[in-house]
Amino acid sequence: MNNNSPKPEFIYTYAYSKDEHSLCYMEMRSIFGVESECNIIKSSTKIDPSRSPFIKERIEVIYEGDGIADIIDQVRQLDLKNSTFKIILSKINDLKNSKKIGHEERRKIARDIGLVVEADANFQNPDYTFGVITLGGRWYFGKYKKSEAIWLRHLNKPREYSTALSTRVARSIVNIAVPNPEGVKVIDPCCGIGTVLVEARSMGVNIVGRDINPSVVYGAIENIAYFDLDGEVTTGPISEITDSYDVAIIDMPYNLFTHSTPEDQLSILKDARRIAKKVVVISIDTIDHMIKEAELMILDRCVAKKGMFIREVLVCE
Numbered sequence: 001m002n003n004n005s006p007k008p009e010f011i012y013t014y015a016y017s018k019d020e021h022s023l024c025y026m027e028m029r030s031i032f033g034v035e036s037e038c039n040i041i042k043s044s045t046k047i048d049p050s051r052s053p054f055i056k057e058r059i060e061v062i063y064e065g066d067g068i069a070d071i072i073d074q075v076r077q078l079d080l081k082n083s084t085f086k087i088i089l090s091k092i093n094d095l096k097n098s099k100k101i102g103h104e105e106r107r108k109i110a111r112d113i114g115l116v117v118e119a120d121a122n123f124q125n126p127d128y129t130f131g132v133i134t135l136g137g138r139w140y141f142g143k144y145k146k147s148e149a150i151w152l153r154h155l156n157k158p159r160e161y162s163t164a165l166s167t168r169v170a171r172s173i174v175n176i177a178v179p180n181p182e183g184v185k186v187i188d189p190c191c192g193i194g195t196v197l198v199e200a201r202s203m204g205v206n207i208v209g210r211d212i213n214p215s216v217v218y219g220a221i222e223n224i225a226y227f228d229l230d231g232e233v234t235t236g237p238i239s240e241i242t243d244s245y246d247v248a249i250i251d252m253p254y255n256l257f258t259h260s261t262p263e264d265q266l267s268i269l270k271d272a273r274r275i276a277k278k279v280v281v282i283s284i285d286t287i288d289h290m291i292k293e294a295e296l297m298i299l300d301r302c303v304a305k306k307g308m309f310i311r312e313v314l315v316c317e
Contacts, residue, residue, distance in 0.1 A: 007044040009061040011133055011140055013092040014039045016054045019305040023172050024054045026302035026313065030176045038094040040135050049147035051203055052175055053168040057090060059131035060143040068109055071132065071141045076116045084122035087114050088144055090133040113141070150202055158226050159193045159219030165251060165282070165311075169304045171199040173313060177249050177280040181205045186247045187276065189238040190268065194220030196249055201229040207249075209233040210241065238271040248276035252283040262290070269294035281314045291316060 014036075016024040028035040031052070032043045049058040063074035089106040101109070113132065114121055131144030151167040165173070174196060178184050181204060188196050191209035193216055200207040201224060209231065211217050217235045224231050250272050253260040265287065272279045273296050281287070282304070291298055296316040304311045 008046070010043055010046055011059045011061065011135060011142075012041045012043070012049060013056045013090055013133070014041070014054050015056050015092070020054065022302040023169065023304045023313065026300060026315075027052060027054065027172045027175050029300060030315070031179045038135075039092055040094060040133070042135060048203075049145055050150050051171075052147070053149070053151050053171050055147050056092065057088075057131065057147060058145045059090070059133055059140060060145075061140050062130075062142040064138055064140045066138065068112065068139060071139050072113055072116055075113055075141060078117055078119075080117065080119035080128060082119075083127035084120050084125075085114070085117055085128045085130060086121065086123050086126040087117075087130045087132060090131055093134045094136065095134065151199065154195075154198050154202070154227060157193070157195075157198070157223045159216075159223050161193055161216075163309070164193055165195045165304075167195060167199060169311075170195045171203075173249065173280065173282065173304070174200045174203060174205060176313065176315060177247050177278070178205050184246045185244075186249065187241070187243075187245045188249045188251075189241060189272070189275075190250055190253055191220050191233060192216050192251065194223045194233065196251065197231055197233065198223055198227055198229060201231045202227065207231060210236060210238065212237045238268055238275070241271065241275050243275065245276045247278045247280065248272045250279060250281045252281060252285075252287070266290050266293060269296065272296075277317065279316045281316060282311050283314070284309060284311055286312060287314075 025035045031047060032041055032045055049055040063071055065071050087110040089110045129144040130141060132141050151171045154167040178186055186205055186207040188207060189210045191197055191211050194209055197207060197209045197220060209220055214235050217233055220233045252265055269290055273294050279296060298314050298316050300315040302313050304313055
């Protein structure tokens, strides 16, 4: 094996609303270590695009060049044997408005590339789907994977609270908390009805849930089972947890709905620090003073919005 072979490169395209900008960019930083203002990221990090509510597609780069002619020359080498294929030219790019590629031109580019492929095109159910995109003055061709909005499937739960995190926000927060799930042990000790648990388990994250309120624990268990997922959820305060975790996700109980006091919230933060190396906190209040008192340090932060609710998301160690 050639250990000097170049690392594979992947290009991801993003889409988000104005209200989601802060959360989306924090997720970018967490997963890829960088952020990009042009809604496209090129990285050697490989993730399933369906993990993120903001990623639209992923192209695993096979060929690159200065122009479409370079791509066409290289695609001639593609050996698909008896397989069928489809080519998609991404609508998202970093071209200035004056140089944007219209629908008909996109179709022509895809057709010109497809004409040199020694295989049959199949636009409905191809064996291979390839993507083409331009970024930074270069053109790229590679294996294409479209993101599935899995979080949408989780909107209609048997149990729901109007103040719970949206499934879209919860999914992004899981990515912020656990950018690489392999070997990571996670807990949500104030899990409520399990919105974070459902998103995390659907991504294969090793997470357990807990809540002090027995009725919401039953709701979390019901919600998890409804989507044919599994995961442990127990009843009790965070103060009774004796196991250690790599990450704790704390959607801080709100005074208005749980009658928790600032002292209760500080206690939760101190216990989170005790049981986990990394703590991601979601709060409707600014709690920097509590974070400091709990001897945690804020590494990154953003805001997440849901209707009239504005939450702060803090990544702490």
